[in-house]
Structure formats: structure tokens, C-alpha cells
Amino acid sequence: MKHILILITALLLGFNSRLAAVEATKPNIILILVDDMGYGDPGCYNSQSKIATPHIDRLAREGMRFTDAHAPGPLCHPSRYGLMTGQHPFRIDVSKWPIQPLIKKDQATIASVLKTAGYRTAMVGKWHLGFEESGYEKVMPGGPVDRGFDTYFGFRASTDIPPYFYLRGDRAVMPPTNHIAEHHTEGLAPIQGEFWKGGGIAPDVELKNVLPRLTDEAVAVIHNHAKSGRAKPLLLYFAPTGPHTPWLPSAEFQGRSAAGMFGDFTMMVDAMIGRVLAALDETKLCDNTLLLFTSDNGPVWYPEDVRRTGHDSAGGLRGMKNSHWEAGHRMPFIVRWPGRVNPGSTSAHTICFTDVLATLAEASGATLAADAGPDSFSFLPVLLGTQPADKPVRESLAVGRSIRFGSWKYIEGREPELFMRPGSKTIPAPDKPPGQLFHLGEDPRETKSLADEKPEIVTKLQAELVRIRKASRTRP
Numbered sequence: 001m002k003h004i005l006i007l008i009t010a011l012l013l014g015f016n017s018r019l020a021a022v023e024a025t026k027p028n029i030i031l032i033l034v035d036d037m038g039y040g041d042p043g044c045y046n047s048q049s050k051i052a053t054p055h056i057d058r059l060a061r062e063g064m065r066f067t068d069a070h071a072p073g074p075l076c077h078p079s080r081y082g083l084m085t086g087q088h089p090f091r092i093d094v095s096k097w098p099i100q101p102l103i104k105k106d107q108a109t110i111a112s113v114l115k116t117a118g119y120r121t122a123m124v125g126k127w128h129l130g131f132e133e134s135g136y137e138k139v140m141p142g143g144p145v146d147r148g149f150d151t152y153f154g155f156r157a158s159t160d161i162p163p164y165f166y167l168r169g170d171r172a173v174m175p176p177t178n179h180i181a182e183h184h185t186e187g188l189a190p191i192q193g194e195f196w197k198g199g200g201i202a203p204d205v206e207l208k209n210v211l212p213r214l215t216d217e218a219v220a221v222i223h224n225h226a227k228s229g230r231a232k233p234l235l236l237y238f239a240p241t242g243p244h245t246p247w248l249p250s251a252e253f254q255g256r257s258a259a260g261m262f263g264d265f266t267m268m269v270d271a272m273i274g275r276v277l278a279a280l281d282e283t284k285l286c287d288n289t290l291l292l293f294t295s296d297n298g299p300v301w302y303p304e305d306v307r308r309t310g311h312d313s314a315g316g317l318r319g320m321k322n323s324h325w326e327a328g329h330r331m332p333f334i335v336r337w338p339g340r341v342n343p344g345s346t347s348a349h350t351i352c353f354t355d356v357l358a359t360l361a362e363a364s365g366a367t368l369a370a371d372a373g374p375d376s377f378s379f380l381p382v383l384l385g386t387q388p389a390d391k392p393v394r395e396s397l398a399v400g401r402s403i404r405f406g407s408w409k410y411i412e413g414r415e416p417e418l419f420m421r422p423g424s425k426t427i428p429a430p431d432k433p434p435g436q437l438f439h440l441g442e443d444p445r446e447t448k449s450l451a452d453e454k455p456e457i458v459t460k461l462q463a464e465l466v467r468i469r470k471a472s473r474t475r476p
Contacts, residue, residue, distance in 0.1 A: 026233040026364050027290040027337065028225075029114065031356070032276065033083065033237070034269055035076065035126060035158070035244035038299035038327065040315020041266055045332050050258035050311035051266045055274035056334070059293055063336030064345045064383060070352050071297050072375075073400055074321060074328030076158065077102070077128050079296040079353060080239075084109045084129065084147070086357030086373025088398060090469065097130040097157075101142030108372030110357050111148025111235065117366035120225065120232045123149045124218040125239030127167075128157045136165065136175040136200075145169050149237070153217045159207050159241045160191075162199020166213075176200030180207075183246070185261070191300055193261055195245045208248040210241055215272040219279045226283035233364070234285075238276060242269040245300070259311035262301070287338045290363060292356065294333040297321050318446040324402040324411045325446050341383050349393050350404065351379050358475070359383075374473030394474075396464055403465040407441035410451075410461035437461070 040046040042053040044060035072082025077097045078089035111121040123144045131140040144152035153168050163176035180201040185193025218238045225234045242265055249264035257263030280286040298321045301313035319325030358376035361368040377394045381387035397404040401412040412435050437451040437458050451458050
């Protein structure tokens with residue numbers, strides 16, 4: 001009997017060691033989603049940028065830079081929903097995030113899919129996808145730890161949307177029992193500068209310290225993972241709260257850029273990314289880590305800001321945050337994976353954040369259920385250099401009221417000229433609002449609508465948008 005037990009023990013130890021070896025071959029995955037950074041902010045996307053971004057530029061040198069990557073919505077919460085679930089955000093009512101979780105209990109997320117594939121899953125930063133809230137001294141279900149993450153530390157939403165408090169797991173670290181008054185910066189638009197809304201705030205929260213505090217936590221996740229023996233690969237989703245308002249650069253960064261407070265704060269965000277990269281280098285996790293960097297939507301940057309500073313946060317694109325023009329949702333998007341992704345490479349393939357779920361599933365060997373990621377297409381072959389240039393990752397791209405098919409883009413209805421511009425009024429929609437049609441290959445700045453000249457293409461794209469909306473999925 002003793003010999004049998006020894007044999008069984010040896011077999012189990014051998015199985016566990018082989019399992020650990022298999023897990024070790026899977027890449028660690030770091031997903032960094034910054035907040036309100038424009039296509040033209042990083043130097044690697046805009047040689048005329050007035051903002052130094054050495055760490056983001058390093059990622060571009062060491063990885064693949066996408067030039068046609070898109071958020072699934074031009075605002076924070078729809079963008080984050082599409083990223084996490086691989087589903088177009090227009091399939092649900094994302095406006096309900098303040099009162100309920102947007103992600104269903106049984107809905108697949110990047111975290112839940114990778115967790116079933118043997119990953120340790122951690123999130124640090126801005127959630128903005130809702131909780132079940134019945135008092136901030138109670139458990140807040142429906143957040144990251146109930147949607148696939150083992151651990152979470154972060155903020156409920158943006159640092160200009162009260163109440164302001166840190167969460168660890170599914171509880172407030174300290175309830176928002178204090179009060180902070182609304183604040184604006186004179187001389188800038190109401191939603192620029194040191195802007196935040198008034199409301200509850202926890203005693204341990206200083207808005208100027210939120211970005212470095214979150215970075216401390218992200219760095220700690222990496223170091224703790226390295227010390228744990230690395231039996232499981234790591235997924236870390238790091239969602240910093242900047243450079244979204246309030247723009248609160250620390251003294252070290254004040255006056256460092258030529259783009260005012262926004263530029264200084266963006267430099268601070270870049271430095272926080274640098275701390276994450278340094279942690280990967282220090283722990284020697286870099287070589288086996290697939291890292292993705294992007295921003296959730298376009299910037300809050302008006303033509304006046306371009307004239308004032310000489311910096312074009314949109315990088316020559318039209319529009320800004322909350323716009324269906326390109327600057328609202330075409331994002332800087334960089335992927336670094338040493339030994340797998342060619343350094344210094346560029347891809348013009350059209351991809352969407354909804355495609356990240358299928359891509360990470362394939363890269364990690366995870367099984368993607370039939371009902372998971374209904375609008376997610378893997379771009380792993382693009383990363384590995386095996387995707388033909390003339391074979392698109394996805395046939396079309398729907399973002400809110402817009403639809404892309406090849407170089408043709410149609411925006412349904414009337415697009416307001418600017419988002420919350422001082423003194424502006426919402427343009428009333430007529431009974432039959434006009435649409436806009438652009439050929440991005442010939443007119444990337446979307447300066448002239450061809451809707452009246454190409455009615456047959458308008459009809460085709462309208463039909464495609466209707467088809468996608470009516471369908472429950474686009475992934476076969």
C-alpha cells in the first residue's frame with residue numbers, strides 16, 4: 001500500500017510540474033487603458049506633438065503600432081464595456097452604469113475567459129461599468145471581482161464624477177463621508193483643467209494623488225506576482241484615471257510640456273506607464289509578457305486649444321471626445337510582445353477594442369465559448385505577421401452611429417460640431433436628419449461629405465448598420 005501511495009504521489013507531482021511548465025509558456029498579459037488621450041498626443045503618432053511621451057514611444061519602438069484602431073464608443077463607459085466583453089456597447093443601455101452593473105453575471109469578459117485558462121487576474125484603476133449600490137458602507141456587487149478578476153483596487157468612475165472613494169475588492173476602503181465643492185479652472189472650457197464635480201469624498205482621497213496611488217498598486221501587483229513563484233501567468237488590467245480631468249500634474253511635471261496643464265498631466269501619465277515598464281524589467285517578466293496600450297476615447301481638446309498651444313491632440317483628425325468623427329474613437333494602440341511581435345512595426349489593419357477578447361483568448365490558448373465575445377475578431381495573426389494585408393480582420397466596423405466598410409465611412413444623423421463647447425447649443429435634429437459619407441483613404445480628415453454624390457454607397461452602409469444592430473452578433 002505504501003508503494004502505491006508513493007507512486008500516486010510521484011505521478012501527481014509529475015503532472016503538477018508538467019502543468020506548471022505549460023502555464024509558464026503562456027504569456028503574461030498587461031492591458032493598459034489610459035483615459036482621454038488623443039491620437040495625436042504620443043510622439044510616436046505625431047511628430048509635431050508638444051508633449052514628451054518617452055515611455056509610450058518606447059513601446060512603439062519595441063512593438064507594433066496600429067494606425068486604424070478604434071474604441072467601440074467615443075465615451076468612457078461604452079468603450080470600456082466593449083473592451084471587457086467583446087460586444088458592441090450599442091447592444092445594451094450603457095447609460096445605466098450609475099445605477100447598475102452593465103456586464104451581466106454570466107457574461108464572458110477578458111478576465112473570466114483568461115481565468116478559466118489558468119490566469120491570475122488583477123485589475124487596478126477606473127471601472128466605470130457600474131455596481132449594485134445600496135450604500136457605500138456595504139458590499140458593492142457587480143464590479144471587477146464579480147466579473148472575472150481575482151483582485152481589484154481602483155475608482156468607481158472618473159475623478160471628476162462623485163462620489164470619490166477607493167475600492168478594494170467589492171468594498172469601499174473608506175466611505176465618501178466628507179464633501180468636496182465643485183471646481184473649475186478660469187480661462188478654460190468648463191470640462192477642462194482642474195475640473196471636478198462637487199459631492200462626497202472619502203477622507204483618504206486627494207484627487208491629485210489618485211494617479212500615483214493607482215500606479216503604486218499596479219506596480220505592486222507585478223512585484224507580488226514575481227515573488228509568488230509565477231506558477232500561473234498574470235493578467236493585469238491597468239486603467240489609469242488620466243489624462244482625463246481633473247488635470248492635476250504633480251510639481252515634477254508642471255510646466256514641462258508646451259501644451260499647458262493637459263500636456264503636463266499627459267507627461268505624468270506617460271511616467272506612470274514608465275513605472276509599470278520598469279517593474280516588468282526589474283522582475284524579468286518583460287520577455288514573456290504581451291502588453292497592450294491604448295486610450296478609451298478621444299481628447300477634450302478644442303480648436304482654440306490648438307491655436308493657443310500649437311498642439312493638436314487629435315493628430316489632424318476631425319472631432320474630439322463624444323464625436324463619431326475619427327478623433328472621437330480612432331486611438332493610439334500599441335502591442336509589445338518580445339520574440340513574437342516585430343519591434344518597430346506598423347499595421348494599417350482596422351481593429352476595434354471588441355477584438356481584444358478573441359485575440360487574448362487565442363494568444364493564451366483559452367477556449368472562447370460560442371456566446372462569448374459576439375463582436376470580437378482575433379487579430380493575433382496581424383501581431384504574428386501572418387495576416388495578409390489585403391485580408392481584413394473584420395469586414396466592417398460599427399461605432400455608435402457610424403459604420404465603416406473598407407475606406408468608406410457613414411455617420412448616421414447630424415453630428416454636433418463640438419462636445420460641450422462653452423456657449424454652444426445642441427443642434428436640433430430635423431425630422432429626417434442628414435447623414436455624412438466620407439472616403440477615409442482620400443479624405444482622412446473628413447472635410448467633405450459625399451452623401452449627396454454617392455447615394456448608392458450611403459444605402460449600402462445604412463443597410464449594413466441596420467443589419468449589425470438587428471443581429472445579436474457579428475462573429476460567426
